[in-house]
Amino acid sequence: MSTIAAFYGGKSILITGATGFMGKVLMEKLFRTSPDLKVIYILVRPKAGQTLQQRVFQILNSKLFEKVKEICPNVHEKIRAIYADLNQNDFGISKEDMQELLSCTNIIFHCAATVRFDAALRHAVQLNVTATQQLLLMASQMPRLEAFIHISTAFSNCNLKHIDEVIYPCPVEPKKIIDSLEWLDDAIIDEITPKLIGDRPNTYTYTKALGEMVVQQESGNMNIAIIRPSIVGATWQEPFPGWVDNVNGPSGLIIAAGKGFLRAIKATPMAVADLIPVDTVVNLTLAVGWYTAVHRPKSTLVYHCTSGNLNPCNWGKMGFQVLATFEKIPLERAFRRPYANFTTNNFTTQYRNAVSHRAPAIIYDFYLRLTGRKPRMTKLMNRLLRAVSMMEYFVNRSWEWSTYNTEMLMSELSPEDQRVFNFDVRQLNWLEYIENYVLGIKKYLLKEDMAGIPEAKQHLKRLRNIHYLFNTALFLIAWRLLIARSQMARNVWFFIVSFCYKFLSYFRASSTLKV
Numbered sequence: 313m314s315t316i317a318a319f320y321g322g323k324s325i326l327i328t329g330a331t332g333f334m335g336k337v338l339m340e341k342l343f344r345t346s347p348d349l350k351v352i353y354i355l356v357r358p359k360a361g362q363t364l365q366q367r368v369f370q371i372l373n374s375k376l377f378e379k380v381k382e383i384c385p386n387v388h389e390k391i392r393a394i395y396a397d398l399n400q401n402d403f404g405i406s407k408e409d410m411q412e413l414l415s416c417t418n419i420i421f422h423c424a425a426t427v428r429f430d431a432a433l434r435h436a437v438q439l440n441v442t443a444t445q446q447l448l449l450m451a452s453q454m455p456r457l458e459a460f461i462h463i464s465t466a467f468s469n470c471n472l473k474h475i476d477e478v479i480y481p482c483p484v485e486p487k488k489i490i491d492s493l494e495w496l497d498d499a500i501i502d503e504i505t506p507k508l509i510g511d512r513p514n515t516y517t518y519t520k521a522l523g524e525m526v527v528q529q530e531s532g533n534m535n536i537a538i539i540r541p542s543i544v545g546a547t548w549q550e551p552f553p554g555w556v557d558n559v560n561g562p563s564g565l566i567i568a569a570g571k572g573f574l575r576a577i578k579a580t581p582m583a584v585a586d587l588i589p590v591d592t593v594v595n596l597t598l599a600v601g602w603y604t605a606v607h608r609p610k611s612t613l614v615y616h617c618t619s620g621n622l623n624p625c626n627w628g629k630m631g632f633q634v635l636a637t638f639e640k641i642p643l644e645r646a647f648r649r650p651y652a653n654f655t656t657n658n659f660t661t662q663y664r665n666a667v668s669h670r671a672p673a674i675i676y677d678f679y680l681r682l683t684g685r686k687p688r689m690t691k692l693m694n695r696l697l698r699a700v701s702m703m704e705y706f707v708n709r710s711w712e713w714s715t716y717n718t719e720m721l722m723s724e725l726s727p728e729d730q731r732v733f734n735f736d737v738r739q740l741n742w743l744e745y746i747e748n749y750v751l752g753i754k755k756y757l758l759k760e761d762m763a764g765i766p767e768a769k770q771h772l773k774r775l776r777n778i779h780y781l782f783n784t785a786l787f788l789i790a791w792r793l794l795i796a797r798s799q800m801a802r803n804v805w806f807f808i809v810s811f812c813y814k815f816l817s818y819f820r821a822s823s824t825l826k827v
């Protein structure tokens with residue numbers, strides 16, 4: 313029997329961000345391995361016209377929860393969705409709900425955050441810093457609390473090259489930032505944001521670093537741990553390979569490449585692609601929850617959940633494998649054939665953006681206009697290129713993350729726990745993982761039918777023919793214009809034509825002789 317699974321039995325667990333990518337996988341694993349847990353409280357807000365109940369219903373009825381429903385048929389009775397908006401004071405939680413949470417919670421997993429790179433500083437601070445502070449305040453009033461696990465990111469200190477499993481101080485105290493945002497107006501905040509974030513690339517990484525400082529400052533005598541995952545990707549093994557349901561990080565760019573929108577990217581092929589499967593992050597998170605509650609380390613431990621130092625894969629290899637998978641399993645209705653050129657040169661990037669991205673979009677929009685439809689490709693391309701530009705920072709650098717605490721924890725686990733809560737990324741076969749990831753994007757995210765693969769392949773063949781035809785026509789037009797203007801071009805043209813004619817005559821003569 314797994315010690316960790318047994319530990320969560322009978323427990324009341326509070327999860328923030330349970331409707332997010334990582335939160336869903338965390339809930340799924342908890343129910344599957346510890347079906348006898350008491351309750352999972354999830355803090356949820358209504359969204360996109362759906363009530364809390366509808367959102368929970370949708371999650372439980374998704375493919376991800378199929379296995380759970382077999383193992384734990386009463387799973388819906390064990391989820392208690394509590395209305396909460398992390399942007400509000402006290403999260404807008406009702407008195408009764410708050411009372412229940414304070415008196416019953418044993419473990420907290422704090423996953424909620426804004427992960428957008430372009431979030432306004434005020435919004436990012438509210439979610440990633442102030443909400444963390446408020447949750448810690450709540451946690452400090454929970455008599456039965458055994459552990460508080462905070463999910464941060466390995467990039468919270470991406471301004472450093474070598475990152476240890478420690479909390480680094482920020483130049484400005486989180487409290488000072490929170491206070492000043494209360495009275496500064498938005499225009500001034502926008503102006504000072506670049507100065508505040510300094511050598512970090514965005515408000516996300518900056519506010520996640522501030523969030524860690526808050527955790528350290530407000531930890532009191534609680535048992536707290538911080539997990540820092542790198543770039544979280546589709547599931548590796550559990551509950552099945554390749555599950556993913558959002559376009560964050562690499563997933564969006566893989567789709568864009570597969571659909572033929574994204575043909576070139578400014579990326580360093582040899583830079584480490586520090587991807588980590590979401591189920592690996594969840595396994596580590598649950599193991600840390602157990603260790604922190606049972607062993608009660610004296611200080612707040614930080615755990616890096618990264619792959620680069622144990623089992624590195626680079627962007628070149630990843631891109632190659634993504635394209636190789638699209639050869640076998642193409643996406644439906646591609647705009648162009650999948651192709652990805654990685655370049656580190658600014659000029660080449662600009663050139664590629666103009667020729668391979670913007671020009672085809674403009675031509676396609678022209679075609680849409682001609683056929684009486686609304687043009688949309690240029691707008692879509694601009695958004696895509698903006699998203700790509702925000703990822704550039706992460707695909708042109710490599711970081712070294714030390715993993716002493718993570719390795720120490722692995723050695724503390726029994727062989728059974730190492731199997732059930734496997735976070736040993738050395739066992740990951742990248743080629744297999746990337747293939748499953750791409751397949752998962754097609755099946756679970758885009759919901760494309762596997763039966764459509766032959767038609768998708770036919771479509772790519774048609775695109776290839778159109779491509780050849782287009783290039784030939786372009787070449788002939790250019791050549792015709794050149795001939796009309798230059799004597800030299802005319803000479804070359806006549807030389808080629810007479811050479812071909814002579815060659816054909818010789819070929820015909822020699823074949824007649826043989827007969």
Ligand SMILES: CCCCCCCCCCCCCCCC(=O)SCCNC(=O)CCNC(=O)[C@H](O)C(C)(C)COP(=O)(O)OP(=O)(O)OC[C@H]1O[C@@H](n2cnc3c(N)ncnc32)[C@H](O)[C@@H]1OP(=O)(O)O
Nearest residue numbers: 427428429430465560561562564565569631634652699706
């Ligand atoms: C051969 C191939 C090799 C591949 C090679 C991969 C390299 C890939 C390296 C990643 C490296 C990250 C490393 C971070 C590690 C963390 O810790 S961060 C956690 C992850 N967070 C993120 O990834 C958030 C990034 N996303 C954002 O910040 C925002 O979505 C953006 C990019 C600023 C766009 O904002 P926006 O214009 O307001 O648009 P938004 O409403 O979010 O989406 C607009 C459209 O863009 C699409 N979109 C959103 N995100 C993306 C995306 N990442 N990509 C493409 N499209 C996207 C949406 O689907 C949407 O389409 P429509 O629904 O409108 O049709």
Ligand SMILES: NC(=O)C1=CN([C@@H]2O[C@H](COP(=O)(O)OP(=O)(O)OC[C@H]3O[C@@H](n4cnc5c(N)ncnc54)[C@H](OP(=O)(O)O)[C@@H]3O)[C@@H](O)[C@H]2O)C=CC1
Nearest residue numbers: 329330331332333334397398399423424425465541543544
């Ligand atoms: N994805 C990645 O590559 C990485 C993620 N991380 C960290 O992992 C954690 C989880 O990330 P991930 O699952 O990918 O993120 P998602 O964006 O998928 O999920 C974010 C979650 O936070 C919730 N949330 C956001 N704002 C509010 C709010 N105002 N009130 C209540 N809930 C809110 C969202 O709820 P709703 O559904 O209502 O929007 C959602 O459940 C984050 O802390 C992130 O920083 C770290 C490294 C990499």
